[in-house]
Amino acid sequence: MTAALEINDLSVYFGDHHDLFQAVKSASFTVEKGASFGLVGESGSGKSTILKALTGLAPQWEGHMSVAGRELDRKRDRTFYKTVQMVFQDPYASLHPRQSVDQVLTETLQLHGFSDINSRIERLLQDVGLGPAFRFRYPHQLSGGQRQRVAIARALASEPQILLLDEPTSALDVSVQAEILNLLSDLRAEHGLTYVMVSHDLAVVAHMCDQAAVMRNGEIVEIISIEDMRAGRTKHGYTSQLLQASVNRVA
Amino acid sequence: MSSQPTSLHAWLTSETPASRRQARWAAFYKGWLSLKSNHMAMAGLAIILALVLIAAFAPWIAPHDPFVQDLGNRLQPLGTEGHLLGTDSLGRDILSRLIHGARITLYIVALVALIAPVAGLLVGTISGYAGGVTDMVLMRITDIFLAFPRLVLALAFVAALGAGIENAVLAISLTAWPPYARMARAETLTIRSSDYISAIRLQGAGPLRIIIKHIWPLCISSLIVRVTLDMAGIILAAAGLGFLGLGAQPPSPEWGAMISEGRRFILDYWWVATMPGLAIFAVSLAFNLLGDGLRDVLDPKDSTS
Amino acid sequence: MSTLLDVKNLWVKFPTRNGIFDAVRGVSFSLGKERLGIVGESGSGKSMTGRAILQLIRKPGMIEADHISLHGQNLLDLPERQMRAVRGKQISMVMQDPKFSLNPVMTIGDQIIEAYRLHSRASKAEARAKALEMLEAVSIREPERVMKAYPHEMSGGMGQRIMIAMMLIPNPEILIADEPTSALDVSVQGQVLSIMDKLVKDRGMGLIFISHDLNLVSQFCDRVLIMYAGRVVEVCDADKLHQAQHPYTQGLLGSLPQFDAPRKRLEVLNRDPAWRDAPSVETGT
Numbered sequence: 001m002t003a004a005l006e007i008n009d010l011s012v013y014f015g016d017h018h019d020l021f022q023a024v025k026s027a028s029f030t031v032e033k034g035a036s037f038g039l040v041g042e043s044g045s046g047k048s049t050i051l052k053a054l055t056g057l058a059p060q061w062e063g064h065m066s067v068a069g070r071e072l073d074r075k076r077d078r079t080f081y082k083t084v085q086m087v088f089q090d091p092y093a094s095l096h097p098r099q100s101v102d103q104v105l106t107e108t109l110q111l112h113g114f115s116d117i118n119s120r121i122e123r124l125l126q127d128v129g130l131g132p133a134f135r136f137r138y139p140h141q142l143s144g145g146q147r148q149r150v151a152i153a154r155a156l157a158s159e160p161q162i163l164l165l166d167e168p169t170s171a172l173d174v175s176v177q178a179e180i181l182n183l184l185s186d187l188r189a190e191h192g193l194t195y196v197m198v199s200h201d202l203a204v205v206a207h208m209c210d211q212a213a214v215m216r217n218g219e220i221v222e223i224i225s226i227e228d229m230r231a232g233r234t235k236h237g238y239t240s241q242l243l244q245a246s247v248n249r250v251a
Numbered sequence: 252m253s254s255q256p257t258s259l260h261a262w263l264t265s266e267t268p269a270s271r272r273q274a275r276w277a278a279f280y281k282g283w284l285s286l287k288s289n290h291m292a293m294a295g296l297a298i299i300l301a302l303v304l305i306a307a308f309a310p311w312i313a314p315h316d317p318f319v320q321d322l323g324n325r326l327q328p329l330g331t332e333g334h335l336l337g338t339d340s341l342g343r344d345i346l347s348r349l350i351h352g353a354r355i356t357l358y359i360v361a362l363v364a365l366i367a368p369v370a371g372l373l374v375g376t377i378s379g380y381a382g383g384v385t386d387m388v389l390m391r392i393t394d395i396f397l398a399f400p401r402l403v404l405a406l407a408f409v410a411a412l413g414a415g416i417e418n419a420v421l422a423i424s425l426t427a428w429p430p431y432a433r434m435a436r437a438e439t440l441t442i443r444s445s446d447y448i449s450a451i452r453l454q455g456a457g458p459l460r461i462i463i464k465h466i467w468p469l470c471i472s473s474l475i476v477r478v479t480l481d482m483a484g485i486i487l488a489a490a491g492l493g494f495l496g497l498g499a500q501p502p503s504p505e506w507g508a509m510i511s512e513g514r515r516f517i518l519d520y521w522w523v524a525t526m527p528g529l530a531i532f533a534v535s536l537a538f539n540l541l542g543d544g545l546r547d548v549l550d551p552k553d554s555t556s
Numbered sequence: 557m558s559t560l561l562d563v564k565n566l567w568v569k570f571p572t573r574n575g576i577f578d579a580v581r582g583v584s585f586s587l588g589k590e591r592l593g594i595v596g597e598s599g600s601g602k603s604m605t606g607r608a609i610l611q612l613i614r615k616p617g618m619i620e621a622d623h624i625s626l627h628g629q630n631l632l633d634l635p636e637r638q639m640r641a642v643r644g645k646q647i648s649m650v651m652q653d654p655k656f657s658l659n660p661v662m663t664i665g666d667q668i669i670e671a672y673r674l675h676s677r678a679s680k681a682e683a684r685a686k687a688l689e690m691l692e693a694v695s696i697r698e699p700e701r702v703m704k705a706y707p708h709e710m711s712g713g714m715g716q717r718i719m720i721a722m723m724l725i726p727n728p729e730i731l732i733a734d735e736p737t738s739a740l741d742v743s744v745q746g747q748v749l750s751i752m753d754k755l756v757k758d759r760g761m762g763l764i765f766i767s768h769d770l771n772l773v774s775q776f777c778d779r780v781l782i783m784y785a786g787r788v789v790e791v792c793d794a795d796k797l798h799q800a801q802h803p804y805t806q807g808l809l810g811s812l813p814q815f816d817a818p819r820k821r822l823e824v825l826n827r828d829p830a831w832r833d834a835p836s837v838e839t840g841t
Contacts, residue, residue, distance in 0.1 A: 042741035042742070042743065042744075043712075043741055055449075055453055056452075057449055057452070057453075076455075077455075078455045081453055081454060081455040085453060086450070086453055088446040088449070088450060089446075090446060093445055093446040093447065094446035094447050094449075094450050095447055095450075096447040096451075096465060096469075097447075097469070098468045098469060100271075100274050102271060102274070107451070107454075107456075107464070108451075108454045111454045111455050111456055112454065112455070133267045134267075136267075136268040136269065136270060136271060136273065136274035137267070137268070137274070138274070138278060144598075151450070154450065154454075157454075158454065173597035173598055173768065174597070174768070174770070174808055174811050174812055175597065175807065175808060175811045175824070175825035176597075177811070178810075178811035178812075178813075178822035178823060178824055178825070179824055181813065181822055182821050182822055182824065185821065200741065200742070202815055203812070203813045203814060203815040204813050206813065206815050206818065207813035207814075207818065207819075207822070208813075230815070230816060230818070241743065242742070242743070245742040245743040245745075245746055246742050246815065247815060247816075248746070248775070249742070249745065249746060249749070249769075249771060249772045249775050249776065250746060250749045250750060250753065250772075250775050250776050
């Protein structure tokens with residue numbers, strides 16, 4: 001009963017029946033409560049699609065998914081969104097261009113039925129390392145790192161237990177990436193969060209996660225602990241190939 | 252909020268607004284500043300403001316009553332004593348008629364600008380966001396409206412509803428909304444698949460809230476631009492209906508109807524038709540200039556930098 | 557080593573509402589037959605430097621420099637007509653995303669042939685043979701098939717190889733590659749890089765490799781310029797990048813998560829305002 005997330009035999013499809021494309025092929029994995037789980041693979045391997053199916057953004061799926069012991073239906077309800085939240089890849093695309101930080105957080109908090117909105121916004125901004133000065137700014141007045149912090153604050157607003165991170169730093173500079181990754185580590189420790197992190201960067205996944213699933217062409221080829229990965233104890237050839245490519249960049 | 256007039260500019264351009272009100276006003280002020288730097292747009296805005304003022308104070312500005320006929324003084328040329336722009340075939344002062352006609356023009360423009368884009372926005376965003384069968388039905392209806400030439404369709408409506416300004420407005424609006432619906436739908440389709448819409452969906456927001464609070468604000472700016480650019484067409488359509496005798500009815504000083512009346516004498520007394528024509532031209536041009544300027548300010552792609 | 561390109565005191569300026577913004581501030585370097593890396597974060601002016609060499613800065617941006625000389629000829633003195641001949645023929649550029657650089661409604665073969673005939677008065681058949689040869693040179697397996705394909709049928713790695721092939725057809729002396737592999741997967745990156753490397757070596761070209769990726773540059777290039785806020789803060793040999801002296805370079809390296817050396821927390825770069833104001837580092841070849 002300590003599994004935060006259980007995915008069993010999940011397949012996800014895109015397109016209509018004439019032109020059906022299977023993006024994920026019977027994937028199964030379990031994430032323990034408080035763990036940090038990575039999904040790695042190249043583009044088109046279906047790693048982000050799993051997150052989409054989980055959050056209901058990709059409605060054509062079959063198989064079993066359960067969050068905190070509750071089996072998921074086709075339709076997600078409020079309780080689901082209170083438990084699971086997501087941070088998107090590109091902070092330049094994930095904030096509404098015409099809404100200030102304050103508007104974004106206020107609406108989110110209202111949707112989740114909180115009433116002490118003012119104090120919550122202040123605390124959220126503090127949690128993600130932005131001062132109160134940022135509260136009334138618009139996205140175009142923020143840098144990429146600051147935007148991603150706002151997106152993290154929005155995801156934390158409903159006090160979720162599970163945070164899905166879809167390449168949260170791949171659009172950022174390395175120095176900003178370090179700040180965001182540190183912030184995510186701190187938040188996980190503070191709030192006891194469970195992370196599922198999608199990334200193409202093995203070094204980032206190795207830094208953040210305890211365990212990772214390696215994906216190729218919609219299939220999970222191997223689930224491997226980070227220690228084994230570091231030591232090169234891979235079971236599947238593709239994993240070692242990925243490892244090789246990310247260490248020796250020039251083939 | 253204690254802000255002296257001298258620091259108002261500083262308060263408005265602050266990069267660190269301290270309240271919701273300041274943030275909103277600052278965003279507005281920034282747009283105004285960039286609009287102000289566009290001289291052509293400001294010229295358009297000036298003409299439109301002048302038109303509004305003229306329409307508001309028409310009875311006090313106009314030198315004569317626009318309806319008083321003086322058959323002994325008919326078809327006087329430009330610059331006649333007391334009749335700066337001459338008189339028409341019934342001896343009425345053309346300048347006064349133009350000034351009073353501004354009211355009718357503005358009335359038509361304002362009503363059409365309220366009805367058509369709002370109808371288009373509703374149909375377009377619902378169609379784009381809902382997709383599927385709803386989208387197909389709504390878009391086919393839009394296609395049917397688009398398939399008719401605009402003026403012919405308006406003529407048919409007026410013929411069915413009866414001549415008159417209100418019916419002309421209604422007819423023009425009915426023919427003007429489909430392009431707005433198409434545009435709003437196209438924008439909705441791109442906005443719908445963006446991450447910030449996914450993000451708000453993940454907070455449990457329903458479709459109605461997403462359309463109204465998140466999609467409309469992004470569609471409205473391009474609609475405003477499109478409406479100001481279409482204004483000229485709307486004025487011309489109204490004038491066209493007036494010209495054909497299906498819009499404003501004589502003796503109402505509507506500009507299109509005035510041209511229609513002057514048409515009979517155009518070879519000998521050219522100014523009778525030309526003066527209202529120039530008025531239509533100036534106002535149409537003004538709206539176009541303003542529309543171009545607004546496009547630069549409101550285009551979301553530009554305002555992000 | 558002979559100098560191909562020499563840039564002295566290059567500035568790129570953009571007028572804004574609040575005065576002039578300097579995107580590049582007094583950068584000087586020279587390029588021989590080598591692989592020169594330019595690294596920096598977004599906004600450091602690295603891409604602007606590459607574009608300024610080809611005078612591809614859009615108005616109202618301005619380029620100022622003591623000289624940008626190619627074989628002693630100052631490019632800044634050339635009229636736009638001659639500059640167009642330099643672009644492509646002597647200096648070529650490869651952009652980040654091949655999707656935006658290829659014409660979507662022309663077959664790849666037609667595009668390569670057109671690019672080739674633009675620069676030389678070759679017959680169609682000659683150009684075709686040359687195009688096939690170039691596609692083979694960038695390790696494309698079935699060049700005949702690829703010639704007939706449209707860009708959307710290509711994967712990212714293939715597209716980027718085709719771009720490189722196009723850029724290399726007129727046999728330029730210098731290739732400027734602006735983040736050529738950032739949009740590609742790691743395994744494909746390696747292939748594209750090794751192709752570029754081979755071509756540069758075989759043809760004796762000079763390569764300017766612009767990237768944000770420190771590890772990649774240190775493995776791929778000979779020499780690296782590190783840019784910060786429009787200036788060059790440090791120049792070093794690529795294989796000695798990890799012993800870099802400047803605190804900015806050290807900070808950047810420290811902020812990278814390392815696969816084989818796990819740490820609890822990543823170092824956070826504290827930007828010293830003095831780095832902005834320090835003069836650009838001059839480079840000798």
